[in-house]
Amino acid sequence: MLTVLPVAxxxxxxxxxxxxxxxxxxxxxxxxxxxxxxxxxxFAPEELPSFPRSxxxxxxxxxxxxFGASEGLPALLNxxxxxxxxxxxxxxxxxxxxxSIPTGGMLPQGSDSVVMVEYCEQMGDSVAVxxxxxxxxxxxxxxxxxxxxxxxxxxxxLIRPQDAGVMAALGLVKIEVAVRPRVVIFSTGDEVVPPxxxxxxxxxxxxxxxxxxxxxxxxxxxxxxxGIIADRKESLLEALLQAxxxxxxxxxxxxxxxxxxxxxxxxxxxxxxxxxLFHGVAMRPGKPLLYGMSEGKPVFGLSGNPVSAMFGxxxxxxxxxxxxxxxxxxxxxxxxIEAILETNIASNGGREDYVRVSLSFENGAGNIVRACPxxxxxGLLQTVVQGDGYFVIxxxxxxxxxxxxxxxxLF
Amino acid sequence: MLTVLPVAxxxxxxxxxxxxxxxxxxxxxxxxxxxxxxxxxxFAPEELPSFPRSxxxxxxxxxxxxFGASEGLPALLNxxxxxxxxxxxxxxxxxxxxxSIPTGGMLPQGSDSVVMVEYCEQMGDSVAVxxxxxxxxxxxxxxxxxxxxxxxxxxxxLIRPQDAGVMAALGLVKIEVAVRPRVVIFSTGDEVVPPxxxxxxxxxxxxxxxxxxxxxxxxxxxxxxxGIIADRKESLLEALLQAxxxxxxxxxxxxxxxxxxxxxxxxxxxxxxxxxLFHGVAMRPGKPLLYGMSEGKPVFGLSGNPVSAMFGxxxxxxxxxxxxxxxxxxxxxxxxIEAILETNIASNGGREDYVRVSLSFENGAGNIVRACPxxxxxGLLQTVVQGDGYFVIxxxxxxxxxxxxxxxxLF
Numbered sequence: 001m002l003t004v005l006p007v008a009x010x011x012x013x014x015x016x017x018x019x020x021x022x023x024x025x026x027x028x029x030x031x032x033x034x035x036x037x038x039x040x041x042x043f044a045p046e047e048l049p050s051f052p053r054s055x056x057x058x059x060x061x062x063x064x065x066x067f068g069a070s071e072g073l074p075a076l077l078n079x080x081x082x083x084x085x086x087x088x089x090x091x092x093x094x095x096x097x098x099x100s101i102p103t104g105g106m107l108p109q110g111s112d113s114v115v116m117v118e119y120c121e122q123m124g125d126s127v128a129v130x131x132x133x134x135x136x137x138x139x140x141x142x143x144x145x146x147x148x149x150x151x152x153x154x155x156x157x158l159i160r161p162q163d164a165g166v167m168a169a170l171g172l173v174k175i176e177v178a179v180r181p182r183v184v185i186f187s188t189g190d191e192v193v194p195p196x197x198x199x200x201x202x203x204x205x206x207x208x209x210x211x212x213x214x215x216x217x218x219x220x221x222x223x224x225x226x227g228i229i230a231d232r233k234e235s236l237l238e239a240l241l242q243a244x245x246x247x248x249x250x251x252x253x254x255x256x257x258x259x260x261x262x263x264x265x266x267x268x269x270x271x272x273x274x275x276x277l278f279h280g281v282a283m284r285p286g287k288p289l290l291y292g293m294s295e296g297k298p299v300f301g302l303s304g305n306p307v308s309a310m311f312g313x314x315x316x317x318x319x320x321x322x323x324x325x326x327x328x329x330x331x332x333x334x335x336x337i338e339a340i341l342e343t344n345i346a347s348n349g350g351r352e353d354y355v356r357v358s359l360s361f362e363n364g365a366g367n368i369v370r371a372c373p374x375x376x377x378x379g380l381l382q383t384v385v386q387g388d389g390y391f392v393i394x395x396x397x398x399x400x401x402x403x404x405x406x407x408x409x410l411f
Numbered sequence: 412m413l414t415v416l417p418v419a420x421x422x423x424x425x426x427x428x429x430x431x432x433x434x435x436x437x438x439x440x441x442x443x444x445x446x447x448x449x450x451x452x453x454f455a456p457e458e459l460p461s462f463p464r465s466x467x468x469x470x471x472x473x474x475x476x477x478f479g480a481s482e483g484l485p486a487l488l489n490x491x492x493x494x495x496x497x498x499x500x501x502x503x504x505x506x507x508x509x510x511s512i513p514t515g516g517m518l519p520q521g522s523d524s525v526v527m528v529e530y531c532e533q534m535g536d537s538v539a540v541x542x543x544x545x546x547x548x549x550x551x552x553x554x555x556x557x558x559x560x561x562x563x564x565x566x567x568x569l570i571r572p573q574d575a576g577v578m579a580a581l582g583l584v585k586i587e588v589a590v591r592p593r594v595v596i597f598s599t600g601d602e603v604v605p606p607x608x609x610x611x612x613x614x615x616x617x618x619x620x621x622x623x624x625x626x627x628x629x630x631x632x633x634x635x636x637x638g639i640i641a642d643r644k645e646s647l648l649e650a651l652l653q654a655x656x657x658x659x660x661x662x663x664x665x666x667x668x669x670x671x672x673x674x675x676x677x678x679x680x681x682x683x684x685x686x687x688l689f690h691g692v693a694m695r696p697g698k699p700l701l702y703g704m705s706e707g708k709p710v711f712g713l714s715g716n717p718v719s720a721m722f723g724x725x726x727x728x729x730x731x732x733x734x735x736x737x738x739x740x741x742x743x744x745x746x747x748i749e750a751i752l753e754t755n756i757a758s759n760g761g762r763e764d765y766v767r768v769s770l771s772f773e774n775g776a777g778n779i780v781r782a783c784p785x786x787x788x789x790g791l792l793q794t795v796v797q798g799d800g801y802f803v804i805x806x807x808x809x810x811x812x813x814x815x816x817x818x819x820x821l822f
């Protein structure tokens with residue numbers, strides 16, 4: 001029997017329904033790696049830095065030669081030579097010797113530290129060191145950042161700019177990443193026409209095909225728009241069968257009426273190895289959500305109502321898409337904005353309420369952010385277009401009063 | 412005279428230095444619009460929805476025909492016909508009449524409301540309505556979402572999935588967006604070699620070219636890698652002149668030693684209509700930041716140190732890049748994660764400290780997030796690769812104690 005599930009339970013069903021397979025891999029160039037997901041642990045193939053470097057302009061010395069040095073009694077060292085950027089030092093450093101070195105320069109053998117130029121006085125071939133330095137001071141030693149074999153990036157990690165940076169530093173110019181999951185998106189409905197057409201009386205343009213494709217791309221999927229399907233079981237079944245042959249995930253949206261919902265249920269139940277796992281989630285907007293599996297591939301039936309479809313994506317499709325991308329379904333760390341609620345809000349007990357708000361910023365004392373609900377049924381796109389984000393009223397809360405602090409997630 | 416500026420003052424100089432020109436526009440297809448920035452206000456070219464629609468399965472009625480109806484004394488109406496999805500209703504509704512209608516169906520003329528199917532009992536050609544409906548109940552009227560000429564999206568706005576959705580709904584399939592700014596990125600330094608090469612003793616691979624290009628792309632810019640330039644004024648000047656002919660913004664990184672910093676200052680000062688506006692910001696990491704202008708085009712000189720360059724980008728280059736993208740330099744709403752600091756942290760007064768942290772999540776009571784500083788100098792990439800984000804210790808604060816609440820911005 002199909003019942004209306006709480007949000008967390010529905011998410012659990014979705015996450016547990018996927019049998020994780022090893023990620024399909026593809027190599028990408030370093031330049032194309034940011035935004036992709038690692039398909040295997042990446043280890044340091046050499047140490048970083050590969051040689052001891054100075055972090056200051058000054059003189060490379062043996063620290064013991066400077067012990068006890070002071071302005072009154074400087075340590076006098078022979079200048080053995082000048083170290084140039086990008087070059088090997090001109091020889092090793094013997095006791096009582098120093099070499100001038102730029103920031104980033106390579107320390108000579110025998111030297112373990114650098115005296116900052118501010119504490120040196122050069123006089124011809126010698127330098128007076130006015131302060132002692134400790135061993136390793138003003139240097140980075142070979143391997144201080146990464147040692148050979150250190151884990152650079154674990155598998156299943158989103159590659160950020162700095163991650164590309166560290167791979168560049170280590171010469172990793174081809175990276176194995178997870179192949180982007182292929183997501184086929186259908187819109188259904190006898191009333192739906194493509195956006196470039198002028199709808200006849202009773203017809204509407206397809207919104208969800210474009211909305212969902214954009215959400216899929218934003219979350220790392222390869223979105224394929226499958227077009228508009230008529231509200232008949234046979235048409236939908238045929239489209240699903242064709243899509244599932246190549247897709248990793250199929251999204252169908254449309255059909256908020258009982259008749260069309262039944263069409264989607266029947267079509268999904270008719271797929272090979274298929275089953276509708278649940279139908280309906282206790283939330284608003286987004287209640288009519290259909291989830292099923294065909295031979296290990298997930299199929300979502302989202303509301304025809306764009307706002308409901310959008311929240312259905314955020315709450316249920318995205319965790320699945322993240323898993324197919326090789327990521328954990330949910331991020332532990334979801335950044336939010338604290339804001340002061342500007343009005344009272346009632347909520348029906350027994351379901352989660354996703355309240356769309358527009359934010360305003362009050363310059364001045366405390367930089368206060370205010371959240372103003374954008375009222376309007378889930379049939380109105382303006383609630384998400386004029387809205388900046390949303391907050392959740394949990395199932396067991398009947399409403400919130402003006403002045404409450406809410407945590408807003410940006411769209 | 413060049414002095415070290417506080418962060419906010421340096422940002423102000425950068426923002427005020429740009430004379431905003433009208434955005435260069437280009438048309439993109441709706442599918443490619445998400446992630447781009449509107450280059451002009453976008454108005455509703457028609458009303459949405461374009462006809463009155465039912466939001467429920469039920470019967471379209473004249474609400475006045477149902478006034479006073481109850482289970483004991485239902486209103487009996489003649490079924491005039493069935494409304495089909497995507498079709499015009501079969502005629503208008505006269506007093507005493509009803510038509511069956513699906514969710515999303517078009518209301519017939521004469522009808523102003525819909526009775527939910529749950530409150531109807533069909534008996535042959537007539538329907539007994541068990542409850543009254545109010546005018547407009549269970550309907551969306553034409554123009555309820557957007558009226559003809561309503562502002563859909565203002566100029567200078569990032570297009571999100573739902574914004575693409577509303578444009579699809581209104582048939583806007585080609586959108587004028589701001590051209591992505593072209594950002595040319597150079598790395599300088601006699602010690603720097605491309606990542607695919609094996610460095611000789613004293614040489615290092617170029618990190619910043621890849622790090623900065625990824626940051627530019629992540630923020631909507633068109634990144635062009637200009638390669639590695641020798642540390643000589645003439646080489647850098649020539650490269651800058653060539654880049655500025657086509658670029659909207661030029662980033663040069665490298666040179667943390669006094670000599671190479673002077674090379675960058677001299678080269679930027681030698682550009683036509685150029686001036687170095689400041690050199691040095693009171694922050695850590697990122698202090699050695701050079702900013703100048705050549706004939707209205709901004710040029711940044713970032714540290715050769717990758718971590719400093721990365722923060723220089725986040726704090727100074729990004730606001731400029733956003734403006735060149737057509738966006739305001741700073742977002743009013745920056746989502747953060749509240750976390751509990753796990754250790755004491757000291758900070759030098761007089762400069763802002765950007766503390767890199769790794770976050771951990773404590774499942775259970777309160778879902779507590781803990782922030783653990785990733786210690787290490789700005790020369791170590793691990794501080795940003797192992798870090799999840801950062802928080803700021805302001806100039807006038809000397810440090811934070813263990814257990815403090817910090818607001819972490821994710822990288």
